[in-house]
Amino acid sequence: MADGETWQINTSRKRVRKSVDRSLAHLDECLLVHQKSQELEGVEVFGVVEGGDILEERVRSAKETAKRPVSGFCLDGLQTGSMAQALRTQLISAVTKELPEDKPRLLQGVGRPDEVLASVEAGVDLFEGFFxxxxxxxxxxxxxxxxxxxxxxxxxxxxxxxxxxxxxxxxxxxxxxxxxxxxxxxxxxxxxxxxxxxxxxxxxxxxxxxxxxxxxxxxxxxxxxxxxxxxxxxxxxxxxxxxxxxxxxxxxxxxxxxxxxxxxxxxxxxxxx
Missing domain, CATH: 3.20.20.105 (Queuine tRNA-ribosyltransferase-like)
Incomplete structure (x- = not known):
C-alpha cells in the first residue's frame, strides 16, 4: 500500500511530502498486520519508495523505508511518460544509495529496453514484465x-x-x-x-x-x-x-x-x- 499519485506533472511539494508520510504510515500498518498474522508467515513485504520528482523527498522516503524490516523495495512513480530519462536516472541513483545492497529494488512502470539498461546502471534489480x-x-x-x-x-x-x-x-x-x-x-x-x-x-x-x-x-x-x-x-x-x-x-x-x-x-x- 502506498500513496502513489504524485508522479503527475506540477504536483506541489506539500502534496509530495504528504504522499511520503502516508506511504510510510501504510507500511507500518502492513508490517504490524504481517507480524501478527499466521497466514502471512513466510510472505515477504516490500516497502514502497515515493517522492515524485523531488530529490529530497525521494531520499527521505528511501532512508525511512530502509529502516523498516522489509525484504525489498518498490520504486514507484517513475514510470515511462512521467518524466525524462535523465531525471529518472538521477532520482533512482540517489534512492539506491540509501537502500541496502542485499535487498532487491523493483522499478514499476518501466519496460523499454533503453530505459531498462539506464535503470540497471542506476541500481535497479527487478522490472515488471508488461512490455x-x-x-x-x-x-x-x-x-x-x-x-x-x-x-x-x-x-x-x-x-x-x-x-x-x-x-x-x-x-x-x-x-x-x-x-x-x-x-x-x-x-x-x-x-x-x-x-x-x-x-x-x-x-x-x-x-x-x-x-x-x-x-x-x-x-x-x-x-x-x-x-x-x-x-x-x-x-x-x-x-x-x-x-x-x-x-x-x-x-x-x-x-x-x-x-x-x-x-x-x-x-x-x-x-x-
Whole structure:
C-alpha cells in the first residue's frame, strides 16, 4: 500500500511530502498486520519508495523505508511518460544509495529496453514484465539486437534492413517514444503491407515456437484478418525475445560487458537520430 499519485506533472511539494508520510504510515500498518498474522508467515513485504520528482523527498522516503524490516523495495512513480530519462536516472541513483545492497529494488512502470539498461546502471534489480504484452497489443514484434557473443550461431539479429525498419516508426511525427501506448524503435509493425509477402521468421535464429513455425507474411495475414491466433503467436515471440534480452543483461553484468550490450542495443536507435 502506498500513496502513489504524485508522479503527475506540477504536483506541489506539500502534496509530495504528504504522499511520503502516508506511504510510510501504510507500511507500518502492513508490517504490524504481517507480524501478527499466521497466514502471512513466510510472505515477504516490500516497502514502497515515493517522492515524485523531488530529490529530497525521494531520499527521505528511501532512508525511512530502509529502516523498516522489509525484504525489498518498490520504486514507484517513475514510470515511462512521467518524466525524462535523465531525471529518472538521477532520482533512482540517489534512492539506491540509501537502500541496502542485499535487498532487491523493483522499478514499476518501466519496460523499454533503453530505459531498462539506464535503470540497471542506476541500481535497479527487478522490472515488471508488461512490455511484451504492450508490443503484442500493437500488433508488433520485438526484433532488437542484444547479441554480444562472438559465436554467429547465437546471433539474434544481424544489422540490416530490419533495424532500419524498426527505427522508422520512432521518428514518425505522430508518435511519441515516451508514450507507452506508442510503437518504439525496438519493434516492427506486422500490419504494414511490406510484410505481406515476407517469408522470413520474425527474427532469424530465434528459437521460439512462432519463429520456428511461421513467417512474417502469415502473421501479417492473421493481423489484418483479426484472427485471435495473431496475438497468441506474437506474445510467444515477444515474451521469448524479452526474456532472452534479460538473460543477456544478466550475463553482461556477470562478465562486466554491460557497455558492450548497451552499444549493441542502443546503437540501433542512435543511428537514426
Amino acid at each position: 511484451p504484452f504492450q508490443v503484442t497489443e500493437r500488433g508488433c514484434a520485438l526484433i532488437f539486437n542484444f547479441n554480444i557473443s562472438s559465436n554467429p550461431e547465437l546471433a539474434e539479429l544481424e544489422p540490416g534492413e530490419d533495424q532500419e525498419t524498426a527505427g522508422d516508426s520512432q521518428h514518425n511525427g505522430d508518435l511519441n517514444p515516451d508514450d507507452q501506448a506508442q510503437m518504439t524503435s525496438f519493434e516492427i509493425n506486422l500490419k504494414d503491407k511490406r510484410y505481406q509477402g515476407d517469408l522470413r521468421p520474425l527474427v532469424e535464429g530465434c528459437g521460439c515456437y512462432c519463429c520456428r513455425n511461421h513467417q512474417r507474411a502469415y502473421l501479417h495475414h492473421l493481423l489484418v484478418t483479426n484472427e485471435l491466433l495473431a496475438g497468441v503467436l506474437l506474445m510467444i515471440h515477444n515474451t521469448a525475445h524479452y526474456h532472452a534480452f534479460f538473460g543477456a543483461l544478466r550475463d553482461a553484468l556477470a562478465e562486466d560487458t554491460l557497455d558492450l550490450l548497451k552499444r549493441r542495443v542502443l546503437g540501433q536507435t542512435e543511428r537514426k537520430d
